[in-house]
Amino acid sequence: MFPDTYTVDGHYHIAIGGVPIRQLAEEYGTPLYVLDYDTLIHRIQSFQESLREMNPPGQAFYAGKAFLSTAMAGLLKDQGMGLDVVSGGELYTALEAGMDPARVVFHGNVKTEDEIRMGLSRGVGYFVVDSLAELAAISRIAGELGEQAAILLRLTPGIEAHTHAFIQTGQFDSKFGFGMIDGIHEEALEQALRLPNLVLKGFHAHIGSQIFDEDPFVHNAQRLMEFMRVALERHRYWPDVLDIGGGFGVQYGPDDDPPQVPRILARVNETMRRLTPPGYPVPTVFIEPGRAIVAEAGVTIYQVRATKTVPGGRRYVAVDGGMGDNIRPALYQAAYVAQVDGKNPETPAGVYTIAGRYCESGDILVKDIALPEPEVGDYLAVYGTGAYNYAMASNYNRVPRPAVVLVDKARTVLWVKRESYEDLVRNDLPWRRPEEGRWR
Template sequence: MQLRGTSRINEQGHLEIGGVDSVDLSRRFGTPLYVMDEQMIRERMRAFINAFRKTGLSFQVAYASKAFSTLAMCRLVEEEGLYLDVVSDGELYTALKANFPPERIYFHGNNKTPEELEMGLKAGIGWFVVDNFTELSLLNSLAQREGITVRILLRTTPGVEAHTHDYIQTGQEDSKFGFDLGNGQVKRAIQQSLQSERLQLDGFHCHIGSQIFGAEGFRLAVQKMAALTRESRAVFGFHPRILNLGGGFGIRYQASDRPIPIEEYVSAIAEEIRAGFSGETCPEIWLEPGRSIVGEAGTTLYRVGSTKEVPGIRKYVAVDGGMNDNPRPALYQATYEAIVANRAAETPQERISVAGKLCESGDMLIWDLDVPKVETGDVLAVLSTGAYNYSMANNYNRLRRPAVVFVRDGQADLVVQRERLDDLLQNDRIPERMMAVEPVE
C-alpha cells in the first residue's frame, strides 16, 4: 500500500502523519478523528498554480469548499491566494467568519434561495454562477432593488458524459444543473443576461463531473465552450472574459486508481484552449478543484471494537464510526484502503471486512481488507478521506460528528471540536403542552 503525502511508518511501527504519531492523535483527540495533512493540502494548491504558470495563460484557481469547509480551511485557502467557491449560505457564512475576502468568492448552486442571494449581495461577493432562468430573473430584481450591478457567469451543461459514477456526473445533457447547450437555452440566457439592467455577464462555466481520471473529457468540454464563445460573439457581440471549466480531477482511493498528475490535466486544457482560441484573445481560465486538493490529505482514525466470525465466509471487524462520518461507500459504492495504525509495520495475517456501528446492514466501510491480526482497541486508519467525509457527516443514530485536526511539522491543531452530547440537543424543543402531561397510571 502506498501512503499519501507526509505519511510514513515511524520507528515505533506506527503510522505517522505530518510528523505526528497517529496513535498519539487517537489518544489525545479520541476517535473517530479526521486528520488533515496540511502540508499536502498546500502542495496540491501550489501544484495547480505552478502548472498554470507554465502555460502562460491568464488563470485563476478556486477551491471548491463543498469538499471540506471549516474556518481553518478557509483561512488556509486565503493564505495560498486561491479564490473560493461556495454553494450555500452556510459555506458563505463560514468563509466570511474566517475573514475570507468576499471579492474572491463566487456562489454556485442550482436552487439558491432569495435569502442566499441577498446574503451574497450584501457581502459583496465577486460573482454568482447562475444556474437557471428563475435565478437569472430573481438576481436581476434583487440587484435592481439594491441599486447595484452583479457580475455573473452562466453555468452550461456541455453534453459531455464523464466516465464516473452516475451520481457525480454533472455535464451530460440530462442534468439538473445549468443551461443546456444543445436546445438553445444558453443562447436565451445570454440574451436575457445582456438585456438585464443590473447583471454584468463575465463568462461561462461548465463542470463535467467528479473523480475523472483522464483529460479527454476536459478537452471535449473546452472544444464545446470555445464553440459557444464563437457563437456568442457572432450572434450577440459578446466575448467572455472568463471561462470556468470546473473541477472533477480524480484522486487515488485504492491501488487500482490511476489519476493523472495535475500538470497533465492543466497542460491538456491549455493545449485545447490555444487551439480553440487560435488568433483570438483567450478568456481567463478558471478551475475549481476540491477533492483533488483535500481528498488524499485526509485520514480517518477509528478504534476497533467488536468482531464477528462467519465461518467460511468472512470476519467482520466493527469500528466506532461508519456511515455517519463516511457515507460515501453507501452512497456511491466508494472503496477505500486502510492500515492498522498501531501495527503499520506488521505483515498481514488475515482478511477482514470493516463494519460501522450504525443500525444499517449497508453500514460497511471496507470489504476484504488484508491486515495483521486485529484486536479490540487497535487503531484503524482509513486513507483518502479528506473530501466529502467531514462535509457529509451526519448525526444518524444520534452519533456525534468527529473532531478534525490539522497536522504539520510535528504539530497537531484542533480545527473542529468533537460534538458533545449536549450539542445533539441544542436545537431540540419540547412543546409546552407536553410539559404538563400527567403520567399514565
C-alpha cells in the same frame, strides 16, 4: 492515497505529519479526522504553479463542498486561493475567516432569495447561474440593492466522463445547468445579456468528479469555446472567463491513476488559444478543484470495538465510526484503503470487512480488505478521507461528529472541535402538551 508525510516505524506504527496516530487517538479521541498540512500546501501550490504557466494565467477557486471550516478558509486566504461556495453557510464560513468576497464564486442549482441577497450585499465575485428563474431573481434583487451582479452561466455540455453516475454532472441528462442540446443555453445567454443589473462574465461547465482522463477536460473547454464563437456571431459578445470546474481525480486505492493536472491545463490553454478568434483576448481559465486538494491530505482514525466471523460468511471488524462520518461507501460504493496500527500490512491474516457503528446494514466502510488481524482496541487508519467526509457528516443515530485536527512537523492544532451531547440538543425544544396553550 497516503498523505505526503505518512511514515511507518519498525513496529508498524503509523505517523502523519510526524505525529503517531496512536498519540492523536489518545489525545483527541476516535473517530478522528486528521489533515496533513504538507499535503494540503503542496496540492494548493502545485495548482497555483500550473495556473501561473497559463497564458493568460488561470485562477483556482477551491470547492468548499469537499471540506470547509473556518480554519480551512483561513488557509486558502493565506495561500491566495479563491473559494467556490454553494450555500449561504459556506459563504458565511469564508467571511468569518476574513476571506475577500471578491475571491468567491457562488454556485448551486438552488440559491434562495436570502442567499442571493447575502452574496450581493457582501460582494461575492461571481454568481454561477443555473436556471432561468435564478437569472431573473438575481437581476431583480441586484436592482433592489442597487448592485450589478457579475455572473457566469453554468452549461451542461454533454460530456460523459468515466466516473460514478451520481458524481457525473456534465452529461445532458443532469439536474445541473443549462443543457446544450435543447437551445436553453441560447435562451439563457440572450436573457443574461438583456436583463438589467447583470454583467455576464463568461461560462462554466463542471463535467463530473474523480476524472482520470485528460481528454474530457479538453473536450469541455473545446465545447465551451465553440459556444463562445456562437455568442460572438449572434450577440457580438465575447467572455472574459471560462470556468471548467473541478473533478481532477485522486488516488483512493492502488488501481487509481490520477491525471497530470499541469498537462491538462496546458492542453486546455492550447485549445483555447487556438479557438480564440483573432483580435479577441483569450479568456481566463477558472478551475474549482476540491477533492484533488484535500482528499489525500485526510486520514480517519477509528478504534476497533468488536470482531466477529460469520460461519461461511465474512469476517467483520466493527469500529466506532462509519456512515455518520463517511457516507461515501454507502452513497456511491466508494472504496478505501485501511491499515491496522502496529501490525505488519505485508502479512495479512485474512480478508476483513470494516463495519461502522450505525444502525444500517449498509454501513460498511471497507468491504473485503486483506489485513493483519484487527483486535479490539486496535487503531485503524482509513486513507484518502479528506474530501466529502467531514463535509457530508451527519448526526445519524445522534452520534456527535468527530473532531478535525491538522498535523505538521510533529505538532497538532485543532481545526474543528468534537461535537458534544449538548451540541446535539442545542436546537431542540422540550415537549409541550397541546393543552398547555403554548402551541401556535
